[in-house]
Amino acid sequence: MDFEQLVALASSPAFIVTGGLILAGILFATVFSSGNRKVLKPTEWQEYPLVKKTQISPNTAIYRFSLPRESDILGLPIGKHISVSATIDGKEISRSYTPISNDEQKGSFDLLIKSYEKGNISRHFTTLKLGDNLRVKGPRGAFDYTPGLTGAFGMIAGGSGITPMYQIINAVLRNASDKTQVRLIYANVNEEDILLRSELDVLADAHPDRFKVFYVLNNPPAGWTGGVGFVSKDQIQTHLPASTHNAKILMCGPPPMLKAMKVHLDELQWPAPRTVSKLDDKVFLF
Numbered sequence: 001m002d003f004e005q006l007v008a009l010a011s012s013p014a015f016i017v018t019g020g021l022i023l024a025g026i027l028f029a030t031v032f033s034s035g036n037r038k039v040l041k042p043t044e045w046q047e048y049p050l051v052k053k054t055q056i057s058p059n060t061a062i063y064r065f066s067l068p069r070e071s072d073i074l075g076l077p078i079g080k081h082i083s084v085s086a087t088i089d090g091k092e093i094s095r096s097y098t099p100i101s102n103d104e105q106k107g108s109f110d111l112l113i114k115s116y117e118k119g120n121i122s123r124h125f126t127t128l129k130l131g132d133n134l135r136v137k138g139p140r141g142a143f144d145y146t147p148g149l150t151g152a153f154g155m156i157a158g159g160s161g162i163t164p165m166y167q168i169i170n171a172v173l174r175n176a177s178d179k180t181q182v183r184l185i186y187a188n189v190n191e192e193d194i195l196l197r198s199e200l201d202v203l204a205d206a207h208p209d210r211f212k213v214f215y216v217l218n219n220p221p222a223g224w225t226g227g228v229g230f231v232s233k234d235q236i237q238t239h240l241p242a243s244t245h246n247a248k249i250l251m252c253g254p255p256p257m258l259k260a261m262k263v264h265l266d267e268l269q270w271p272a273p274r275t276v277s278k279l280d281d282k283v284f285l286f
């Protein structure tokens with residue numbers, strides 16, 4: 001091609017239109033990909049500062065951490081969690097946490113933390129002041145929710161074990177075309193300990209065809225209509241899908257509770273969970 005042909009081509013309408021489209025494409029990609037920059041790295045610890053703390057009970061608070069840019073998102077697929085680490089008494093300790101904010105939240109993420117007096121990492125949160133950094137890595141975990149994974153979820157959560165369930169419940173219900181049935185048994189000691197109760201009740205009221213929640217308390221107040229004591233085999237049979245259904249059981253809670261639930265599930269013909277759960281398991285432990 002000689003120079004004249006080149007000039008003719010460069011000034012042809014097709015060339016200008018094509019060039020314009022390419023430029024628009026680059027502009028679009030720049031604006032939208034940077035708008036969705038995912039900051040989590042699976043193998044590298046990163047630090048994010050605490051920007052807000054909302055105390056919701058004597059031992060529980062919502063902590064908001066900010067991401068480097070206002071347009072950043074955490075980048076955590078539904079069903080996955082993050083690792084949080086801190087150096088405590090010279091020892092590096094890490095624990096799992098699932099944000100209660102969804103992955104479309106830009107510029108920050110929120111953790112709901114129940115702190116135990118003797119807990120290592122959960123107590124570390126209570127020592128953070130505004131501006132202090134939290135060390136985070138992720139995504140972690142074998143669970144990865146996509147619609148159609150199962151026909152129904154039967155969830156059993158204890159205490160702060162509600163957060164992985166809450167993330168999945170929200171993802172299912174947010175999508176009007178997702179027909180997955182969700183049933184939750186949520187166990188706590190006292191009524192004040194029930195986390196995200198109003199959020200769960202609002203979701204159950206708004207989606208009665210897809211989501212039901214049953215609360216169980218060790219120390220119920222007078223007039224309590226939910227379950228009483230520890231989660232029983234009968235309650236599982238009554239409130240969760242049967243093992244013969246196209247269903248999965250998801251569990252997260254204190255180890256003694258999980259141990260008791262494994263016995264109930266076995267008697268209800270659910271397969272035994274593995275030590276480390278995999279996505280296609282019928283019974284999945286977070």
Ligand SMILES: Cc1cc2nc3c(=O)[nH]c(=O)nc-3n(C[C@H](O)[C@H](O)[C@H](O)COP(=O)(O)OP(=O)(O)OC[C@H]3O[C@@H](n4cnc5c(N)ncnc54)[C@H](O)[C@@H]3O)c2cc1C
Nearest residue numbers: 095096097098113114116118119120121122160163254286
């Ligand atoms: C996938 C996943 C997501 C999670 N998400 C969250 C979350 O969003 N928010 C949250 O707060 N936690 C969450 N947890 C629990 C969290 O990982 C820790 O187990 C919890 O914060 C306690 O850790 P710790 O280091 O403070 O206590 P540890 O050092 O592990 O325990 C020390 C002591 O603390 C007390 N303790 C610890 N845990 C409990 C308990 N469950 N019940 C009663 N006493 C206890 C006991 O006295 C124990 O001996 C999640 C767990 C998993 C597996």
Ligand SMILES: *[C@@H]1O[C@H](CO)[C@@H](O)[C@H](O)[C@H]1NC(C)=O
Nearest residue numbers: 091093094117118119120121
């Ligand atoms: C966490 O805290 C407990 C009690 O406070 C302690 O015995 C334990 O060694 C700590 N570390 C780990 C890894 O659990």
Ligand SMILES: *[C@@H]1O[C@H](CO)[C@@H](O)[C@H](O)[C@H]1NC(C)=O
Nearest residue numbers: 146147148175176177178179
């Ligand atoms: C919503 O659910 C439908 C049907 O299961 C699925 O095809 C679609 O991808 C889901 N949408 C989102 C945003 O996940």
